[in-house]
Amino acid sequence: MKKITGIFCLMMLLGCGAKKSITVAPNGPEGVKGSVIEMNTSDALVASDDVKEGSPSASFSSKERVGEIITFLASDELKGRDSGSDGIDKAASYIEDFFKSNGIAPYFLTYRDTLSNFEQPAFNVVGVIEGNDEQLKKEFIVVGAHYDHIGEISAVNGDAIANGANDNASGTTTVMELARYFSAVKTNKRSIIFALFSAEEKGLLGSIHLAKRLKEQNLNLYAMLNFEMVGVALVDKDYFMYITGYEKSNLAEVSNGYAKEKLIGFLPTAKEFNLYQRSDNYAFHKEFGVPSHTYSTFDFTNFDHYHKVGDESALMDFSHMATIVNKSIPVVEGIANAATKEIKYN
Secondary structure, three states: OOOOOOOOOOOOOOOOOOOOEEEEEOOOOOOOOOEEEEEEHHOOOOOOOOOOOOOOOOOOOOOHHHHHHHHHOOOOHHOOOOOOOHHHHHHHHHHHHHHHHHHOOOOOOOOEOOOOOOOOOOOEEEEEOOOOOHHHOOOOOEEEEEEEEEOOEEEEEEEEOOOHHHHHHHHHHHHHHHHHHHHHHHOOOOEEEEEEEOOOOOOOHHHHHHHHHHHOOOOOEEEEEEEEOOOOOOOOOOOOOOEHHHHEEEEHOOOOHHHOOOEEEEOOHHHHHHHHOOOHHHHHHHOOOEEEEEEOOOOOOOOOOOOOOOHHHHHHOOOHHHHHHHHHHHHHHEEEEEEEOOEEEE
């Protein structure tokens, strides 16, 4: 998460198998380029076998799946995923391979969206799953998270790598698993863009770049749903996650309705520190003026390693993360399939 100053210094391959070429989204929505990709047939079978269309999503993701993803993204090999570094380039390649193996099309000509506002080569990774309704597919939802972190810092006990597991390999893992689900079931009527942002830690630069680029395309954006620091559970709360900007729209009410539980609550300190403006949702709010919020489970008390070398995957709760994915599926699915744009700013 972009650095916050104040009282708190805070916040917040793939399988092997025979390959074949498949054409993805040859007649995709405006701005989506059809492409031919190499896909592992064994991976395609894994994706389709996990969830049959219309089946419950409660057990789609698992601690093993999320553990595999976040353990790689937060590994020492990637050296903290600083924007413009070799480490984040490896992370980008990993996400690209994941999208490709699960049949998720690139939104642009390639998955990589080169940042125009950062001095070093840096990339968002952007995929899309076209909606299945002839009219609603012209409307888009962006589901996003930043996959960069701060790289190497002052060493503590010989360790200088700020691995960024909670911040924000956890959110990246969530978005990747949601993309895998919708690619498997293809139940979404609206089109969903899955965006992993670079240079969030440099001032939200990746999301600012992409929001401006999509605005220039006149994208019909309905909402932006962002995931940030969801690697550990909330403590002593009667809700599972909170959203930033809770009072700005009815997203919490809509989310809870689709979840059929009090999934989303209000965290007072999120309002106190204006977290709404401190993650990648904010660029889409500014450019499009549509409901744009961040889901999180970092509550300022349950994680002590923000921007430190201790932010490692070993501290993440993989079962909790899988539950985040599984509880978020009916929310995203409901929003994508609603007959009208029911999320509205207050």
